[in-house]
Every structure is written in C-alpha cells, then in structure tokens.
Amino acid sequence: xxxxxxxxxxxxxxxxxxxxxVLPDLxxxxxxxxxxxxxxxxxxxLSAIFPQILIEQEVSDQRLHQIPDPVRDALSIWRxxxxxxxxxxxxxxxxxxxxxxxxxxxxxxxxxxxNTAMAQAYFNKEAGITRxxxxxxxxxxxxxxxxxxxxxxxxxxxxxxxxxxxxKPYRKILMNFMGAEVLASPSSITEAGRKALKENPEAMGxxxxxxxxxxxxxxxxxxxxxxxxxxxxxxxLHQTVIGQEVKKQLALIGEKPDYLIAxxxxxxxFGGLVAPYVEDIxxxxxxxxxxxxxxxxxxxxxxxxxxxxxxDTAGFTPLMPMYSLGADxxxxxxxxxxxxxxxxxxxxxxxxxxxxxxxxxxxxADCFKYAQLLYRSELIVPAPESAHALxxxxxxxxxxxxxxxxxxxxxxxxxxxxxxxxxxxxxQANHSPS
Amino acid sequence: xxxxxxxxxxxxxxxxxxxxxVLPDLxxxxxxxxxxxxxxxxxxxLSAIFPQILIEQEVSDQRLHQIPDPVRDALSIWRxxxxxxxxxxxxxxxxxxxxxxxxxxxxxxxxxxxNTAMAQAYFNKEAGITRxxxxxxxxxxxxxxxxxxxxxxxxxxxxxxxxxxxxKPYRKILMNFMGAEVLASPSSITEAGRKALKENPEAMGxxxxxxxxxxxxxxxxxxxxxxxxxxxxxxxLHQTVIGQEVKKQLALIGEKPDYLIAxxxxxxxFGGLVAPYVEDIxxxxxxxxxxxxxxxxxxxxxxxxxxxxxxDTAGFTPLMPMYSLGADxxxxxxxxxxxxxxxxxxxxxxxxxxxxxxxxxxxxADCFKYAQLLYRSELIVPAPESAHALxxxxxxxxxxxxxxxxxxxxxxxxxxxxxxxxxxxxxQANHSPS
Numbered sequence: 027x028x029x030x031x032x033x034x035x036x037x038x039x040x041x042x043x044x045x046x047x048v049l050p051d052l053x054x055x056x057x058x059x060x061x062x063x064x065x066x067x068x069x070x071x072l073s074a075i076f077p078q079i080l081i082e083q084e085v086s087d088q089r090l091h092q093i094p095d096p097v098r099d100a101l102s103i104w105r106x107x108x109x110x111x112x113x114x115x116x117x118x119x120x121x122x123x124x125x126x127x128x129x130x131x132x133x134x135x136x137x138x139x140x141n142t143a144m145a146q147a148y149f150n151k152e153a154g155i156t157r158x159x160x161x162x163x164x165x166x167x168x169x170x171x172x173x174x175x176x177x178x179x180x181x182x183x184x185x186x187x188x189x190x191x192x193x194k195p196y197r198k199i200l201m202n203f204m205g206a207e208v209l210a211s212p213s214s215i216t217e218a219g220r221k222a223l224k225e226n227p228e229a230m231g232x233x234x235x236x237x238x239x240x241x242x243x244x245x246x247x248x249x250x251x252x253x254x255x256x257x258x259x260x261x262x263l264h265q266t267v268i269g270q271e272v273k274k275q276l277a278l279i280g281e282k283p284d285y286l287i288a289x290x291x292x293x294x295x296f297g298g299l300v301a302p303y304v305e306d307i308x309x310x311x312x313x314x315x316x317x318x319x320x321x322x323x324x325x326x327x328x329x330x331x332x333x334x335x336x337x338d339t340a341g342f343t344p345l346m347p348m349y350s351l352g353a354d355x356x357x358x359x360x361x362x363x364x365x366x367x368x369x370x371x372x373x374x375x376x377x378x379x380x381x382x383x384x385x386x387x388x389x390x391a392d393c394f395k396y397a398q399l400l401y402r403s404e405l406i407v408p409a410p411e412s413a414h415a416l417x418x419x420x421x422x423x424x425x426x427x428x429x430x431x432x433x434x435x436x437x438x439x440x441x442x443x444x445x446x447x448x449x450x451x452x453x454q455a456n457h458s459p460s
Numbered sequence: 461x462x463x464x465x466x467x468x469x470x471x472x473x474x475x476x477x478x479x480x481x482v483l484p485d486l487x488x489x490x491x492x493x494x495x496x497x498x499x500x501x502x503x504x505x506l507s508a509i510f511p512q513i514l515i516e517q518e519v520s521d522q523r524l525h526q527i528p529d530p531v532r533d534a535l536s537i538w539r540x541x542x543x544x545x546x547x548x549x550x551x552x553x554x555x556x557x558x559x560x561x562x563x564x565x566x567x568x569x570x571x572x573x574x575n576t577a578m579a580q581a582y583f584n585k586e587a588g589i590t591r592x593x594x595x596x597x598x599x600x601x602x603x604x605x606x607x608x609x610x611x612x613x614x615x616x617x618x619x620x621x622x623x624x625x626x627x628k629p630y631r632k633i634l635m636n637f638m639g640a641e642v643l644a645s646p647s648s649i650t651e652a653g654r655k656a657l658k659e660n661p662e663a664m665g666x667x668x669x670x671x672x673x674x675x676x677x678x679x680x681x682x683x684x685x686x687x688x689x690x691x692x693x694x695x696x697l698h699q700t701v702i703g704q705e706v707k708k709q710l711a712l713i714g715e716k717p718d719y720l721i722a723x724x725x726x727x728x729x730f731g732g733l734v735a736p737y738v739e740d741i742x743x744x745x746x747x748x749x750x751x752x753x754x755x756x757x758x759x760x761x762x763x764x765x766x767x768x769x770x771x772d773t774a775g776f777t778p779l780m781p782m783y784s785l786g787a788d789x790x791x792x793x794x795x796x797x798x799x800x801x802x803x804x805x806x807x808x809x810x811x812x813x814x815x816x817x818x819x820x821x822x823x824x825a826d827c828f829k830y831a832q833l834l835y836r837s838e839l840i841v842p843a844p845e846s847a848h849a850l851x852x853x854x855x856x857x858x859x860x861x862x863x864x865x866x867x868x869x870x871x872x873x874x875x876x877x878x879x880x881x882x883x884x885x886x887x888q889a890n891h892s893p894s
Contacts, residue, residue, distance in 0.1 A: 031472055031536075038465055102465075103839060104839075134839030134840070136878070173839060176836055195882075196630070196878070196881040196882070199881040199882065199884060199885045199888075200841070200878075200881055202885075202888065203832060203835055203841070203881075203884055203888070204835065204836060205836070398637060401637055401638065402610055402638060402639070405537060405538075405568030405607060406568070407634070407637070444570070444630070444634075444878045444879060445878060445881075447630040447633040447634055447637075447879075448629075448630070448633065450633060450637055451633045451636075454633075454636065454637065
C-alpha cells in the first residue's frame with residue numbers, strides 16, 4: 027500500500043481531467059424526457075432554468091467531457107479523495123474480506139455533493155447567471171451549493187425540507203455562515219409552497235415539494251437558474267470523478283472490486299461510483315456486483331414501479347423514465363433526509379431495469395448498528411445516508427464469510443454524520459442494544 | 461512543496477517516537493505543586509487519581525520520553541497531521557506573509573485533544589484502571605476521552621459544563637454513541653456538585669467545578685482514575701507531537717517560523733506547538749515570536765496574576781504556580797468553552813513570566829470575522845477556540861503588511877467547529893456585518 031498505509035492517496039495530478047458519460051453504455055437507450063403532453067422535451071424547454079451546456083450534458087452521446095480548468099481547480103481543493111482500507115472495521119466484523127471506502131466526507135461540505143455543486147455553479151456563472159435556487163433534504167446538497175456559489179460569486183437561495191431543517195439546525199447555520207439564504211419548505215413565497223401550506227398548515231415538506239418551490243422561482247426570474255443535486259444525467263456525470271479515482275486507486279494496490287456498494291436517494295452518489303465501471307460489468311471479464319442501497323421505509327428501486335413520472339410534487343419537471351413511488355408519495359420522517367425521495371435517477375433506473383446493477387433495502391436498525399461499529403472501529407461517524415451503504419457492505423461481507431468466499435468490497439462514504447448527530451440520537455433511542 | 465501542494469504531509473514513519481519535555485528548558489525552574497497546607501505535594505498524594513507514570517512525567521527532568529508502541533499505533537490513525545499553507549486566506553487578507561496552519565482538526569475527535577487522550581487512556585489501562593472520570597467544557601476533550609477510553613477498553617464518565625451541554629447537544633450524542641456516560645455539571649451525584657446547586661440551583665457550571673466533580677469521584681473509587689485534558693505538564697508533554705511535526709514539515713519546505721500562534725485555555729494546544737521551539741527561542745539564533753491568544757472575556761494570561769492557585773472550584777487539586785483569575789472566577793458564557801478557565805498551564809505561565817513567549821487577548825467580533833473569512837476562503841470552519849489563534853494570526857499578518865515586512869506565521873487549527881455551529885449563530889447575531 028502507499029506511504030499512508032491504510033489510505034490509498036492519489037496526487038493532485040491524478041484528479042480526472044474528464045467526466046465519464048455513461049449514457050452511451052446503457053444496454054437500452056434511455057427514453058426522452060417528456061412534457062406534460064407526453065411530447066419529448068426540447069432543449070429550449072429547459073433553458074429557462076438550466077444553462078445550455080448542462081442541457082447538452084444531459085442528453086450527450088459523447089463518453090468523455092473535459093472538466094474545465096476552474097472546476098478542476100475548485101475540485102482540487104479536496105480531491106482526489108482517499109480510498110481507505112477499513113481494516114479495523116474488518117476486524118470488528120471478524121471477516122477476511124477486504125473492505126474499502128471511498129471517503130467523500132473530506133470535501134468542504136462534508137459530502138460528495140460538492141463535486142457537482144462546483145461544476146454547476148461554474149457553468150451558471152459562465153452563462154451570466156447571478157442567482158441560484160435549489161432544494162435540500164438532509165442539507166448536504168444545500169451546504170455544497172452554498173459553498174460553490176460563494177466560490178464563483180453567485181447568490182444562493184436554498185429551500186430546505188422543513189423536517190430536515192428542524193432536525194438539523196446546524197446545516198442552516200453553516201449555509202448562512204457561507205452567505206446563502208435558507209428557507210423552510212413549504213414556504214409562503216411560492217405558489218407551490220402556499221398550496222401545500224393551505225392543504226396542511228403543519229406540512230413538514232418533502233424533497234419533491236422543495237424542488238417545485240425552487241424551480242418555480244427560477245422560472246420566474248431571468249437572473250436566476252435552478253440547480254439540482256441529484257437525479258439528472260449531468261449530475262451523475264459530474265460525480266464520475268468518484269468511480270474514476272476508485273479505479274486508479276484500486277489499480278495502484280493490485281485490487282479489483284467484487285462489490286461496488288453505494289446508497290441511493292436520487293442516485294448521484296451511486297451513479298458516480300458505478301458509471302465508470304458499467305463497461306467492465308457489461309464486458310463480463312471480471313464479475314462485479316454493483317448494489318444500490320435504499321432505506322426500507324422509502325424503497326424506490328426495490329418497491330417502486332418503472333414508469334414515466336415527474337421529479338417534483340407540483341409537476342413542474344419533465345416526466346422522466348425512472349423507478350418511482352409516485353410524486354405524491356410522502357416518505358416517513360426517517361433521518362436519512364437525502365434518501366427521502368419518491369423517484370430515482372433515470373440512469374440508475376435504466377441500469378437496474380437492464381439488470382446491470384442490483385438494488386436492496388436495509389433497515390434503520392442495521393444502519394444504526396453498523397454506523398456505531400464504524401465509529402467505534404474506524405472512528406468516523408458516517409452520514410445516515412452513507413450508513414445504508416455501510417450496512418449493506420457489512421451484511422454482504424458477513425454473508426461472504428459464511429460462504430467461505432471473502433472478496434473485495436468497496437463502498438462510498440458519501441458523507442460524514444457530524445451534522446446529523448440528532449438522527450443518531452433518535453435511532454439510539456429506538457434501536458440501540460447497548 | 462509536496463505532492464499535495466498546499467498540504468505538507470509527513471509519512472507515518474515520521475510520527476515522533478518521543479514526546480518532548482520542556483521542563484528542563486525553562487529559564488526559571490518551576491516551583492513545586494503545593495498542598496493546602498503549603499507543603500510540596502508528594503508523588504503519593506497524586507496516586508489516588510493518577511497512575512505512577514503520569515506522576516513521573518509531571519515532574520520529570522528528562523527531555524525525551526519514548527512514546528509506547530500502542531500509543532503510537534493509536535496516534536497513527538490520524539497522525540502526522542497536515543501542515544497547510546493557507547494561500548486562499550492570504551489572498552483574502554491581501555497579505556504577502558506566508559500563513560500556515562497545523563491541522564489538528566483531522567483527529568477522530570476533531571481536535572488536538574485526542575493526542576493526550578490516547579496516551580492517558582493507555583497508561584491508565586496499563587495501571588489496571590477500568591474507569592476514568594473527567595470534565596469537559598466545549599466537549600472536545602470529553603469526545604477525545606470517550607474515543608480513547610473505548611479504544612483501550614475503559615469506561616468513561618464525563619462531567620460536562622452545563623452551559624456547554626445546552627449549547628452543544630451534539631457533543632453529548634457523540635460521546636454516548638462511543639459508549640461514554642455524560643452528566644451535566646453541576647450534577648447531584650457529587651458533594652461539589654450538590655454544594656454548587658444548593659448555592660445556585662440555576663448554576664450553569666464552570667470548568668473548575670466540573671474538575672472538582674470528576675476528581676471527587678475518582679478519589680472515592682479505587683477502580684477509577686481522573687484524567688485532565690489540559691493544564692498539567694504531562695498533558696503538554698503528550699501534545700508536543702504537534703510542534704515536533706511542525707518543525708519537520710517546515711524544514712521540508714525550507715521555512716522557519718517568525719510567529720508561532722495558538723489559542724490558550726488550559727495551555728495544552730499552545731504548549732504542544734511551542735514547547736519543542738523553546739530551545740530555539742532561547743538560543744536566539746532565529747527570532748521567533750510565540751503568542752498565546754485568549755478571549756478578552758477570560759483574560760487569564762493578560763489580566764490574571766501569577767500566583768499559587770488551585771485548578772478547580774472546590775480546591776481538590778494542588779496549588780499550582782500559574783497565572784490565574786482566581787478559582788472562583790465565573791467566566792462569562794462565551795462560546796469558546798475550551799477557553800473558559802480561570803487558570804493556566806504552569807509551563808505556559810512560567811514561559812510567559814520569563815518573557816520567552818507573549819500573550820494577547822482578542823475580541824469575539826474579530827474571532828467571528830476571521831472564522832468566517834477562513835470558512836469562505838479555505839472552506840474550513842474553525843472551532844471557536846481555534847478562531848482566537850486564527851484572528852491573532854490575521855491581525856499580525858495585516859500589521860506586518862502595513863510595516864512592509866511579511867513573514868512566516870504558523871498557527872494551530874486546534875479543532876474544527878462543525879459541532880460548535882450554534883456558537884457562530886449567536887456570534888453572527890451579535891457581530892456580523894453581512
């Protein structure tokens with residue numbers, strides 16, 4: 027291994043120069059996004075809220091997209107991120123599998139969300155946009171956007187799902203500290219928000235509704251664009267730095283993954299890890315099992331239907347081909363706010379439908395149990411979202427041990443949980459054996 | 461610079477093999493600790509609460525103390541820590557000085573406190589102790605001790621200053637998650653706590669009182685020892701890995717420090733940085749200005765008196781030769797909980813009295829201002845304690861710029877502020893221009 031023993035580090039020069047577009051690799055071409063009248067969305071339909079270059083990325087058939095220098099400079103503040111051999115976790119589990127995690131928690135926002143936030147802020151800045159709106163669930167995306175907007179000199183307004191805002195007040199403080207504005211969603215400043223509050227003055231919000239609010243405001247102001255932290259193809263494109271780095275890091279130590287595991291909310295973390303491996307999986311030379319992990323309480327991929335559905339509650343977004351629990355699905359108030367979403371990335375949905383990848387759901391009790399085990403062994407508190415990937419990794423490693431065939435498991439630690447500790451307190455009350 | 465550009469990294473093999481004891485370097489020998497009857501404390505007086513080896517370290521005249529392998533293994537989980545060139549901060553300030561910070565925030569507890577926590581937990585374990593009590597102000601020390609105790613299989617009970625517990629609920633959750641017990645101080649389970657509550661049922665606690673409670677419990681139980689996170693000589697000894705690494709890191713890039721700056725609460729962070737430089741300062745070959753920075757609202761070094769005083773409210777600790785505001789000083793509820801202490805490290809006090817180092821106090825407004833600047837430039841939120849060192853560093857760099865003589869400034873980022881965000885919210889309300 028490297029100089030830093032359990033951490034496989036890459037020099038700055040190994041930061042990827044290109045994003046990897048997986049669209050050309052999909053076994054079945056993705057169906058077009060549709061307007062409410064079921065006619066395909068045209069690029070100009072999207073130009074009210076997105077800059078031209080992101081619209082092009084969304085439908086591109088070109089595999090490699092050069093990362094602009096200013097974005098690469100911004101990413102290089104914290105990238106390449108470490109790949110960590112979790113030996114103490116392996117020992118605590120009593121398994122002989124090799125477990126690695128890609129540590130995206132070292133970013134300035136504490137999660138992988140900064141990868142696309144920097145890119146989207148840059149492209150919007152270049153397009154002359156001075157204001158960005160977005161939604162945030164757990165607060166990770168909002169934090170990432172607040173930081174990126176500031177770096178590129180753009181104002182940011184974040185609609186934060188009300189229940190998450192109440193559970194995670196520190197996130198709002200952090201965004202404000204960076205200079206961003208944070209509003210609880212449903213808010214009273216948009217039609218969509220007012221409608222939701224009229225129906226239920228106590229509404230605690232959903233990601234779908236927060237998206238509606240942010241899109242509504244972006245559509246109505248020419249200086250303002252909307253940015254999305256997951257789901258869309260261009261977001262996954264920007265996250266492929268994760269999987270590309272993992273490939274290089276594993277190659278450095280002569281490893282190949284048997285399992286690639288990531289949690290799935292909107293799909294960008296999972297997609298970012300797995301997209302660069304899709305060709306390898308399809309080539310079949312090395313057997314790689316890629317598992318998207320979701321909470322039992324919001325089982326989009328494992329319990330939803332593959333269909334055309336909108337991405338938000340009010341139906342402002344196009345219809346997208348994806349697994350969905352229905353845009354009016356009200357996820358329970360689980361604490362992994364980033365996984366409380368009715369829909370899924372069209373790319374991940376397509377990969378699942380084509381059986382290139384698998385999906386599974388884990389329980390809150392297992393998330394808590396293995397999050398605590400990670401903290402007590404590796405001394406890192408995972409984000410509640412990341413705890414889903416971790417739990418599945420541990421369960422798989424234990425199963426492999428039982429079968430006598432240990433392997434190489436890689437999961438993404440998509441973020442740290444230091445700003446989500448209230449979630450663990452609640453889980454501790456409900457699930458702790460100790 | 462290194463492979464990692466703005467980060468000067470050392471390989472694991474460069475983790476110091478010895479702690480550096482500064483006691484033999486003091487220009488005036490330190491006076492002995494005294495009992496209440498003003499007679500010198502004997503080692504056996506301390507053996508009710510400390511293991512023999514820590515008592516020996518407390519009064520040692522030997523410069524180098526070998527770090528036991530199990531402690532070195534534990535430290536190597538996160539050490540050596542990076543020394544970071546803060547170029548974006550320099551640009552934001554508009555100065556041509558070179559500013560570096562030693563990033564102790566990367567430890568499992570998020571602060572430098574883990575350095576001594578691991579050592580103290582190990583030595584107590586070796587001495588057959590199964591339970592440790594301690595106090596914590598900001599919660600950083602409690603977190604560090606909770607982690608260290610767990611690593612070495614010891615139970616931990618933490619008395620947390622009540623006002624800090626209320627301001628920082630996440631810290632308690634984190635300690636509980638690791639398996640430690642956390643009680644608000646004043647508590648009703650000790651004499652000292654009951655006395656304080658009787659005098660004032662609304663008492664919000666002080667570090668001095670929390671120490672009394674933790675010591676009282678340790679004295680009364682043979683299976684239990686007490687551990688202190690700062691002030692004492694052996695604590696500073698364990699923190700000298702900081703300054704030793706800084707020396708190596710600066711040498712790697714051909715730099716020498718003109719200024720060494722650290723915040724001062726009990727003194728362990730400041731002492732850990734500066735102790736390995738005391739010989740150089742006294743040698744006078746290179747002029748190095750070492751500055752201990754405290755809050756204006758708790759000015760122990762700059763407004764206190766050099767005297768013999770106890771370290772706690774109830775007077776359980778020996779009298780120590782140090783600067784003090786008086787053991788009954790009630791510090792205002794400033795948010796840098798780690799700096800709310802009436803006393804000071806005897807070592808730092810001795811260095812200040814002998815004019816080997818300087819001390820200064822900075823305002824809460826400057827701490828907030830430069831903390832925000834660090835976050836917006838380097839994308840790191842400093843602990844409120846560390847913001848004091850940062851603020852002084854920025855003020856010094858600006859002054860040097862005015863004088864046309866830029867230099868090399870090194871400060872310790874003793875911890876990150878992600879678990880202290882409520883502090884910044886309050887400060888924002890009081891001090892923010894934006």
